[in-house]
Amino acid sequence: MLRFLLFILALALSRAAGAADPWITQTGKARDFALVSRTAAAPLMYDQADAAVVAHAVRDLAADVERVTGRRPEVKNSLQQAPATPVVLVGTLGGSVADALASSGKIDPTALHGAWESFIIATVEAPMPGVPRALAIIGSDPRGTAFGVYELSQAIGVSPWYWWADVAPARKDALYVAAGTRRLGPPSVKYRGIFLNDEDWGMQPWAAKTFEPEHGGIGPKTYTRLFELLLRLKANTLWPAMHPGTPPFNSNPANAALAGEYAIVMGSSHAEPMLRNNVGEWKEPAAAYNYLTNRDGVLKYWDERLATNGSYENFYTLGMRGIHDSHMQGPKTDPERVGLLQKIFADQRALLESRVNPQVEQVPQLFCAYKEVLGLYRQGLEVPDDVTIMWPDDNFGYVRNFANAQERKRAGGFGVYYHLSYLGAPMSYLWLSTTPPALVWEEMNRAYDAGAQRIWIANVGDLKPAEINTEFFLQMAWDIKRWRADNLPQFLTEWAGREFGAAHASEIADIMAGYYRLNYRRRPEHLQWWLPKEQPRASGWTVDEAAERLAQFTRLRERVEALAPRIGEDKRDAWFELVAYPVTAAALANQRFIEGERGNLAAARAADARLDKLTDYWNTDLAGGKWRHMMAQEPADRQWPSFRLAKWTPPGYASEPPAPATMRSTVLAADRFDARRAGASARWQLVPGLGHTGAGAMTLFPATAAPVHPGRIALDAPRLSYRVRLDAGEARAEVHLIPTYPNAGSVLRLAVALDDGPVRLVELEVKDGGKEWAQGVLDNVRTVSAALGTVAAGQHTLHLYGVESGVVVDKLVLTQPLPAGR
Structure with a gap:
């Protein structure tokens, strides 16, 4: 019984997390609609008086059904042509198809009246004389109707990117639409x-x-x-x-x-x-x-x-x-x-x-x-x-x-x-x-x-x-x-499953999550630490940071290479465009840069040559030459040189040896707190996959919460608490922020406190467009700090308070001077 209850709970959570409803199957039940049986494809019908976009969508659906099953449905543009077989009826409310079904009580259009870009997809019994069954796609307006048609296309397995990214759908022998009514819309954004x-x-x-x-x-x-x-x-x-x-x-x-x-x-x-x-x-x-x-x-x-x-x-x-x-x-x-x-x-x-x-x-x-x-x-x-x-x-x-x-x-x-x-x-x-x-x-x-x-x-x-x-x-x-x-991390898994199949979805999603995380630390187009018109200089990475970054990118690239042979032949072009090229190109761009800075010029030039070859494949042989001249490495030319990085060449500057450490640092990923307390009007919330550290960054929800009065921070502000061991002496807290903007004004505000000590308000002036802002968006981090005073050796608790919405915290770093001689 316990296992059964846990299964039911897991099923409910997966549905709550946005898992796709399997309403299209290859083996139908008694009341399901046979879009394509093993012997025939249901005709598609629309009214020629409907909007042109409806006709375009219906013709695309016919092609999509053929892509999936090999059977192309007949397309008819008049109700008078209805055969004595199950049919797909497509129409916009106010047109003959939709109104005929509504007037006969076969569909309930109430939810569509006056709605913007909404639609229903419904199985209908005996929709009209001589027609035993129908699948009705009815829109509140022509775009709503078209969206309903394309919703069905995607449900049968056709990616929206089938042409633009060469995503071939999986072949299926039959397609059955589960009985019932599905309604989507109106959209959140008009x-x-x-x-x-x-x-x-x-x-x-x-x-x-x-x-x-x-x-x-x-x-x-x-x-x-x-x-x-x-x-x-x-x-x-x-x-x-x-x-x-x-x-x-x-x-x-x-x-x-x-x-x-x-x-x-x-x-x-x-x-x-x-x-x-x-x-x-x-x-x-x-x-x-x-x-x-x-x-x-x-x-x-x-x-x-x-x-x-x-x-x-x-x-x-x-x-x-x-x-x-x-x-x-x-x-x-x-x-x-x-x-x-x-x-x-x-x-x-x-x-x-x-x-x-x-x-x-x-x-x-x-x-x-x-x-x-x-x-x-x-x-x-x-x-x-x-x-x-x-x-x-x-x-x-x-x-x-x-x-x-x-x-x-x-x-x-x-x-x-x-x-x-x-x-x-x-x-x-x-x-x-x-x-x-x-x-x-x-x-x-x-x-x-x-x-x-x-x-x-x-x-x-x-x-x-x-x-x-x-x-x-x-x-x-x-x-x-x-x-x-x-459920945010599930997006990449669902995307990968749709494009490449469920067998490799988790692995591909994890690769792409790593790709976004590493490149958020520094984009490939920003792999130089001087701005145009400035003198070249070395990166801001330490020796260990550069080595770790190179190792992480190498592991990503190797995972892509290991998975490639297991991708079906019909998916190879999509695999290259959507996964292999971006991940491998980013890895090679970093290898070229980091090895160049380390003086390993043979390795840097080899990465550069491999990157050129990879890009050349995109522009010559990919998809039979379909995408020739589409892909260009940055910088592609010398236009707008005042805000583009220079073309890579072996560096002419020398990397300086790191200065001796004078501070001891303790790094706390923002999501790895030991205690969390909600505030009077807001709470700390994890944004999974965001930031440089941990599983994600912490921000305040709701975004519209009112600021906390400075005098009531300790009482009313949402709080995260972190246990940390410190040495005796002076201590300082650095807060690493995602470079967001405040809800109002130009200052991001939060507060810190150590143990039962005073609450210290911390403010960061955004200085939009200034030098600090520029460095912040290239690094995707802004840092602000506060002195914590003199502390005793031992265990302490650092408290982080959310004062105003808009603050997104990646990590906290506690620093203390190293004793002399260490």
Whole structure:
């Protein structure tokens, strides 16, 4: 009985942790729906009067069923063609298929009425005369219907990345859908999507030279594949590629028309108001892009785009910056910039009233407070109440601003513009996607809780190899509750199981978790310790730290190599793209750097040559040449050298011998506390997989908890306690923080105390954009310390108090001077 109860408990916990419901099987029960039996595939039916995106999704489902079973279902676009066999009925509420089922009582559409992008998948008996059984996929709106179709595709075993990462589905002889009704939606975040950016070294040359040279680069063929991917990931919004050299999205009218067919909401980046691609479309001198001196010319330029694209579904970026991610031209002071921006808002909204909708408050609009623009907002810039304010991260994954309680009353709400790839200071990261999903989870949950629920956009660079992070970001946007602190590590296991099968899922997930952990300590693109224009200098690692890092990367690489022969032949391309290349490339980049610093130049050059060969394979033979010109090591060229690392060469500097130790250090991983006490309004919570030390970092939940008054920290603040043995003498506590931003203001606050001693408030000024911040985001750590006074030798207890939300603690280090002569 005890074993049975433990089994039931484990089953319940696994379901609570987000384990997939096996509602598609190869052996059906009596009332299950035979999508594909061993003799036939059920026809797919939709109404030709439904939206074009529904037709696209149904045709994709037919192809997906064939990919899995070898049988391609017949597709019919009229109810009058219904055969006397089980069928799949697909339709949007308000259309003939859905309404016929609802009026006859075969489905209950109540939950779909007025819902955004929601759907049901239901087995139905005798749906219409002559048809014995149906599987109904009904959406509240056309995108909801399409999401329902693609949900079924993924459930039968087709990865959203089947094309973009060459993930071949496992073959199955039959597919049965369990009887019952499943409902998904509405999404947690209304608009969810990606920004295809910094495409110069991957997506654009690949499109121009390999995939669609007839269009000179990224065009209709690429966007068709991209729109399909977004729908499979339940995303609905795209900021298109926009760098110099890439054809502007709207230079080919077919692109916008395709977006309309696929029901993708088009937008434009923080530097491109009103759907304009400035670097490709502004034909006058750059100095003329000045609202003070050329208001009529700029307004005409914006109005032209609304005239051609205003009938499509768009999310309009308001405001104005420079031509390409630069300051607005014209005004000289911040007050002048604030005043001009408010005039620009009024003029842009007048254009929207004229071209899009006289009720302009119903037109989706956003104001992205990126870089210097956030400072203008903080100085009093007034954004129309119905316009969504989009908070940026600091380009390294740390959200820079959070709405307070008063701001959260705004009708337009808030969003987040988040980087998974970045070209800019202090150093870019454009090559390998190494942001830990745990960091995305911590920051985006915090932003969501503070009201950023209307639009999320992730800058994904060239998209490849950012597949894992892109999907995780969009999964969170679709269902913010799917991944929680108690099941977050399961994400990589589920991902690996879907892409490569259950047999190797745990091993692959563990490899990728190690990959994110090691690269969080230092990204491959940041393997130099001097910034551009500075003199080269040695790394900050000690001899032992460098040796341990090299050993850890070597073990990861060897695990990948050992597992490779056991990956099925049909999965080899996906394995290389998603696991083998990023892990091996990161390991070789570290081996090259560390061996070079140690003076082992033969080993360093060998790693460099192997890395070149590995990348060359991607760009020549991978997937039969499908991805030629897609992958480039960073730095790929000499563009923007002021914020990119130098191309690796054997170091010309000498590593200095370590200075003699003068301090004794005791390291305490933040998650390895001996006691935990909840506070009056918050508690310490583990973020598994985040940080450099232990199993994860500790942060405060809920993110919206009010700060603790300094006089009540000992009584009301949540507390972690650590037992530690100290020598007699002076002691100091260093707290190593993840470089997050406070909920308000510019100071992170926490407190420490030793035993029953005084509570010492510890504050860290973020200094956003400064030298300390730059070093912090490259190291992914900020350090703050407090003196603990003179202590007696023996056992002590260090208390860590959470004073304000936003603090994320990785580890604590207690330091004491070494006695003379030691």
